[in-house]
Amino acid sequence: MWTDDLLDMRYVDKGQDLYLRLAESELTPAAAAVPPSLPSRPRAFPTGPVIGAVGSLVGILLVAFLVLVVMRRRRRRRPSNTGPTTPEGFIQRTTPAPTVPSSELSSLKKATGDFSESNIIGRGGFGIVYEGHLPDGRKVAVKRLIQYSLTDEGVNAFVREVGVMSKLRHGNLLQLLSYCQDGKERILVYEYMKNKSLNLYIFGRNPRLRALLNWDRRLEIVRGVARGVAYLHGLSEEVIHRDLKSSNILLDDNWRPKIADFGTAKLFVVDETDPTLIKSAGYTAPEYLSSERHLTLKCDVYSFGIILMEIISGKRNAVTPALLSDAWESWNQGTISDLLDPAVAQPEPELLFELERCVQIGLLCVQQSPDDRPTMSAVVAMLNSNSLQIRAPKRLMLDNKNESPLHEADRSTQEASGTSRSSYSVYLT
Structure with a gap:
């Protein structure tokens, strides 16, 4: 800024050089040529760009500082998420996953x-x-x-x-x-599940409560449970529930089933053995009960098969010695209606076909060998398509004590000792 009077330098004694600092882009070619007798003109200081850059940098630093303050406050409110590893391979955390909100x-x-x-x-x-x-x-x-x-x-x-x-x-x-x-x-x-647990209806002593679950509702419950288990098994990190049973199936206002109680669930690892046995009488797969405690997705398939039989019959597998053998006989001899819960009205003749398919699917799910059991995705497909062909289940050797398939070692021991099969086991033929 020039605050003095304007003077014509041509009239000042001995003259005076005046230097102007301009951007090179503002100079014309003629003006840009500096006479040899004059010193080179220094360039103007870029005040505007510098001020803009400094302002942007200050803004970025301020935002970063605010983010850092917020993160530190959140960490102070929340304990550390890491801890020692448990024997089952789980990290023992003091704070669960942050995707679920906490309540006071x-x-x-x-x-x-x-x-x-x-x-x-x-x-x-x-x-x-x-x-x-x-x-x-x-x-x-x-x-x-x-x-x-x-x-x-x-x-x-x-x-x-x-x-x-x-x-x-x-x-x-x-x-x-x-x-x-x-x-x-x-x-x-x-x-909140208004209609509470499934076992209150299928095992209840009140015939009126049992009758509330007619065949159509029972079939939809079976399909819903199958979809839920198939979803668990189909995740990128496959989840095994490990404790599927009728008491862990809850019913909402519309009788839609929802699988609950995931305190025993774990991620599936191929060829994994489970050091901590999760056993519910009547629902546990035979290979999981063995000394190796071999754990696969097919353990859940077995438990689902038991639940399916219980929903149809209204009988608890843990206290009914011949539930699975009765299911086999009913399917094999074509007397499926005899297996249905007496408190439930007999379905229409055209619906008996669905009942027969359900029993056949249930028998496939409780096969002794895990390889003979279908996947849960296949079970969902079979339950929802009457035109889909279903293979016949293999015969089972059942232990009358807990109505579960015998292990190969148990079978060979009984055969070698000549034990009467009527005392300890029953062949399904």
């Missing part, structure tokens, strides 16, 4: 009336389930782990259930809404 303990106490006895809707080996009411009016099921069960096994089951269920999104799997980890409290919050 105070809000869950308020929702359940401070875990009132009057709000209890179920009990299990590790916890008690309460009916809860959220501020927006929604009902939820609040599963609170029992304090004395918070051993390493109990804590690992909690972490496993949150970790697995946070990744699952399927209409036939119970949805985990949130979790709470506060001191010694471990709590899981699920969507």
Whole structure:
């Protein structure tokens, strides 16, 4: 900026050189040529670009600083996600997967009336389930782990259930809404299932409740459970439930089944043995009960086959010595209607074909050899297409004590000793 008077340099004694700093692009070719007698003209300082660059850099640094502050605050609120590895190969985390939101303990106490006895809707080996009411009016099921069960096994089951269920999104799997980890409290919050557990209807002593599940509903329940298990097995990291049973199948307002209780679930690893046996009487596959405890996806297929037979018959496999043999005889002799729960009205003649197919599929699922059992995706296809051909199941040798296929070693031992098969086993022919 020039604040003095303007003077014509031509009239100043001895003259005076005046230097102007301009961008080279603003000079014409003629003006850009500097006479040899004059010194070279220095270039102007790029004030505008420098100010812009500095401003951008300050803005970037400010944003990075804010992001760093937010991340540090979140880390302070949340314990570390890593911990020692358990014997089963799971990382023992103190905080479950972050994809499921956490709930405050105070809000869950308020929702359940401070875990009132009057709000209890179920009990299990590790916890008690309460009916809860959220501020927006929604009902939820609040599963609170029992304090004395918070051993390493109990804590690992909690972490496993949150970790697995946070990744699952399927209409036939119970949805985990949130979790709470506060001191010694471990709590899981699920969507509420109005019609509760499947076993209340198929095993209940009240004929009216049993009759609520007519054949059409039972067939849809079978199909829904099959879809849910097939979804687990079809994930990029295949999931084995390991504890499929009728009591772990819940029913919503529309009688749609949803598989629950993933505290025992784990990722499938080829040729894996399982050091921790998860055994539910009547539902466990024979190869998993063996000394090797060989674990495959076909273990879930076997458990599904048992559930299918129980849904059809209304009989519990663990307490009915001849359920599977009765199913074989009914299918083999064409007397399928005799197997159906007496509390259920007989289906129309054209629907008896579906009943027969279901029994045949169930027998395939409980084959002794895992290789003889279909995959769950194949089971879904067979249940939903009456035109699809189904192979005949092989005959089974069953142990009357738990109505499960005998192992090869058990079979050879009995045959070598000449033991009467009527005392210990029955051939299905």
